Amino acid sequence: MFNKRRDFLADARAGIKEAHASRDMLLSHTVKAIFEVNRAANLLYETLTEWYGLYFPELRVSEPATFAKLVQLINREDLKASDLSPLVGDQKARELEGKARTSMGAALKTADLAELTKLARKLEELYVYRASLEEYQAALANEIAPNLSLLAGPELAANLIARAGSLRKLAFMPASTIQVLGAEKALFKHLKKHTKPPKHGLIFQHVSISMAPIKQRGRIARALSTKLAICSKADAFTRNPIGAKLKEEFDARLKAIQNAPVRPPSFCPKQKGAPFPAGKVPSSSPSAPTTTSRPAGPSGSYGKPGPSGTPGKPGFSGRGERRG
DSSP: OOHHHHHHHHHHHHHHHHHOOOOOHHHHHHHHHHHHHHHHHHHHHHHHHHHTTTTOTTTSSSSSHHHHHHHHOOOOOGHHHHHHHHHOHHHHHHHHHHHHOOOOOOOHHHHHHHHHHHHHHHEEEEEEEHHHHHHHHHHHHHOHHHHHHHOOOOOHHHHHHHSSSHHHHHHHHHHHHHHTTTTHHHHHHHHHHHOOOOOOGGGGGGGHHHHHHHHHHHHHHHHHHHHHHHHHIIIIIIIIOOOHHHHHHHHHHHHHHHHHHOOOOOTTTTTTTOOOOOOOOTSSOOOOOOOOOOOOOOOOHHHOOOOOOOOOOOOOOOOOOOOO
């Protein structure tokens, strides 16, 4: 009995060691690390903008990394446009120089500005670390799934593998599952409340889908997910370099979808003179029946309805009795 227990524990340890040695686990943790770094950087950037707004509220730039660099350079009492022009350009630098002279911000002490500078430096270092993580993620994705990375891009390939759990799990998924991978909430909402089904999940990050018109995204997503399913199987099992061929086939299919003529709607009730299909006649249409009429009797009166709700015969009541 103790020997069997020892054998079971040895097999479990070997399985765990094999799972930890998989390169897919490294890629999944890299994706999670980039997500957490992005979240931390966004929180620190928001804190820095609100804090530095007490000193120079007129400073507005679109790039957070540029904002962190400007915080370290700007001294409102001695601001020169030549110091800022390499970061924001000559026109924006002159504009900031003029706003610094008439700023409505508070005059802070040197110790206060030093703390702001430290926070900006840490934020800039976080952006540099994020860039290095993204480079490592791209290299790892190209190593693990070269075909998938060639077709979808290293970032999207890494996100798909991390979402599926491993490359092997992704390879066992059908194309329809890969198409909506990452849109599980919308999918289960469709199954439960009968809302519109999602057309795409994580693959929306692909430029061919995100830049396409809304009416073409569904067909492009189906075509892309089909090729991605083939690429994942090749990367997981055969390691055959088929990514270039599949990319050419997808590009040809994409061009065919983009050049396809726009199909008119099959039913348009607002168009005058258009015949309505069977079973789709609206109640407001003149051709739609409004009320159910019953045949009049000899005196012009209608009989009472029978027990089943059908109109009775003229001159008779619903109970079958003749009226006088």
